[in-house]
Amino acid sequence: MSSSTHSKRHRVGYALPPKKIQAFIKPSLIHHADQHNIDLIPIDPSKPLIEQGPLDCVIHKLYGLDWKSQLRHFSSLNPDALIIDPSDSIQRIHDRVSMLQVVSNLKVSERKQVLDVPRQLVFSDSETMVKNSDDLIQKLGFPLIAKPLMADGSETSHKMYLVFDREGIDKLESRVIIMQEFVNHGGVIFKVYVAGDFVKCVKRKSLPDIKEEKLASLKGLLPFSQISNLEEKSDCGGGEFDRVEMPPVDFVEEVAMAMKEESGISLLNFDLIRDARDANRYLIIDINYFPGFEKIPNYESVLTDFLLNAMEKNKSRDVSMVRERDDD
C-alpha cells in the first residue's frame, strides 16, 4: 500500500441500526481505525446523507426505499466515494431463493470437495403449499425446514420451523413459504466470515441430526430461531463439538472468494454444513450481509485493513478510469 494512503485521513461514514452500532462500533474499533488514519463518522439516517459529508466511504446496514434513494443521490453527487456494499447486491441475498442462486452460480475448481445447496421449494402462500403437499413430500420428504422468504434482519426473518409430518405442514403460519430439505450434518455449522480478502471459518452449534428411527416419534412442528447464536451447551462433557474437523482451508478460501465475486458483496458470512452421509459434500444454507464481525478475535484490525484496502483499490480504479477517459 502506498505511503500516501496512510498519511491522508479517511472519512468513513457508518449507517447502522442502534443495536448494531452498540455491538460493532466499539471504542476499540474507533481507536484502532483512528491510529490508521480513519475517522469513523456516524450517519444520521433521518437527515439527508448528502449533507453529512464529505465522506470517502460509507458502510451501511440499513434498508428500505428511502435509504436506497439516499445512497443513490449521494453517489451521483459523490461518484468517487465508495459505498460498501451496493444495495442491489445486498437485496439479492435478502431473498432466500435468489440467495441460493448465488451459491449455485459459484465457480469452484474441480476437487474432492463438492459444494451444493439444499433442495427447496417456494410457495406463494400456505394455502398453495397445503394443496401441493403430496408433491412437496414426494420431492423433499421429512423432516423439512420451513423458512420465511426474506432474510432481511426483520424480527421474523430468523423464525423457522422443523416440520415432521403432513399435520405439521397444515399448521404452518403463512409467512413461512420456503420448504427446505433438512440435511443431517452432525449438529455443527461452519460460519465463514469474509471481509474483502480476509476469510475466517469458525465452528458453531447447529440443529442436531434427526435419525430416521427418531423421526417416527416426532409429530407436527417445532419452532426455532437463531440456533447458532445460542450459548454453547456443555455437549455432555464429551468434547464432541471440539473434535469436529474443520473443512479444508483452501476449499473454504476458494468458496469465499467465489462468493465475493458472484455476490458483489465484500462484507458477509455464510453458513456451511457438511453432509453427515458424505464427508466431502458441503452445502451452503445461508448468506448474511455485514454480520457480527465483532465476534472475530482482533476484528478491529481486520476491519481497519479491509477499509484501507478497499479505499486504496477504489482510488486506483478512479485513476485508471480517468486515464481511460484521457486516452479517448
Ligand SMILES: O=P(O)(O)O[C@@H]1[C@@H](OP(=O)(O)O)[C@H](OP(=O)(O)O)[C@H](O)[C@H](OP(=O)(O)O)[C@H]1OP(=O)(O)O
Ligand atoms: O448480531 P449478531 O452478532 O448475532 O450478528 C447477526 C448474524 O449472526 P452471526 O454473525 O452470523 O453469528 C446473523 O447471522 P445468522 O442469520 O444468524 O446466520 C445475521 O447476519 C444478523 O443480521 P440480520 O438480523 O439478519 O440482519 C446479524 O445481526 P446484526 O449484528 O446485523 O444485528
Ligand SMILES: Nc1ncnc2c1ncn2[C@@H]1O[C@H](COP(=O)(O)OP(=O)(O)O)[C@@H](O)[C@H]1O
Ligand atoms: N437445510 C438445512 N438442513 C439442516 N439444518 C439447517 C438447514 N437450514 C438451516 N438449518 C439450521 O437452521 C439454522 C438457521 O437457518 P439459516 O438458514 O441459517 O437461517 P438464519 O438466517 O436465521 O441464520 C442454521 O444455522 C442451521 O442450524
Ligand SMILES: [Mg+2]
Ligand atoms: Mg444462518
Ligand SMILES: [Mg+2]
Ligand atoms: Mg441468515
